[in-house]
Amino acid sequence: MARRVFASLALLAACGGALAQADGAALFAAHCQACHQPGAVGAPGIAPPLVGNIGRHAANEEGRRYLMRVALTGMIGSITVDGVRYTGNMPSFAVALSDAELAAVLRHVLAGYEKVADLAWLTPEQLAATRQAGGSPNETHKMRGRLPAGG
Numbered sequence: 001m002a003r004r005v006f007a008s009l010a011l012l013a014a015c016g017g018a019l020a021q022a023d024g025a026a027l028f029a030a031h032c033q034a035c036h037q038p039g040a041v042g043a044p045g046i047a048p049p050l051v052g053n054i055g056r057h058a059a060n061e062e063g064r065r066y067l068m069r070v071a072l073t074g075m076i077g078s079i080t081v082d083g084v085r086y087t088g089n090m091p092s093f094a095v096a097l098s099d100a101e102l103a104a105v106l107r108h109v110l111a112g113y114e115k116v117a118d119l120a121w122l123t124p125e126q127l128a129a130t131r132q133a134g135g136s137p138n139e140t141h142k143m144r145g146r147l148p149a150g151g
């Protein structure tokens with residue numbers, strides 16, 4: 001009996017740890033992959049590739065703000081990636097995901113698929129600040145058009 005209680009406590013502790021540092025790969029599979037596809041390679045007519053695309057925005061401040069913001073506000077308006085036009089809606093994850101989860105899923109894409117080395121800026125605190133700044137999906141689309149690394 002005592003052993004079983006101990007085992008449950010150990011399990012709870014393990015789950016608590018996993019929640020504390022959100023699992024970006026699992027979050028990507030659950031929330032992003034249906035549209036952006038496994039490996040974030042995208043699918044014409046559904047969602048743009050993230051791999052080979054968004055990493056360039058991680059090199060400057062406006063781009064970083066855009067990357068955090070697009071996940072929070074979502075985006076409406078057509079974009080062109082690698083010569084392919086996408087006109088779908090990127091949903092907002094402001095309600096579904098916490099700041100820590102958003103940081104983890106973006107980290108998964110940027111570090112895992114885009115091999116971005118400097119991600120010290122990508123913290124739950126920065127996501128909280130971006131969340132507070134707000135903005136509409138349309139404004140996020142306009143912001144994309146003004147990015148230093150190109151839209």
Ligand code: HEC
Binds near residue numbers: 047106
């Ligand atoms: C329902 C489908 C769908 C889901 C789910 C989805 N996206 Fe998107 N995403 C899109 C579409 C469509 C666009 C392009 C929007 C546009 O044309 O304005 C996009 C755009 C993006 C962009 C901007 C790409 C660029 O070239 O600027 C990023 C970053 C992104 N999504 C990340 C994510 C992440 C991270 C998740 C999971 C938390 C996710 N998306 C879930 C459909 C989706």
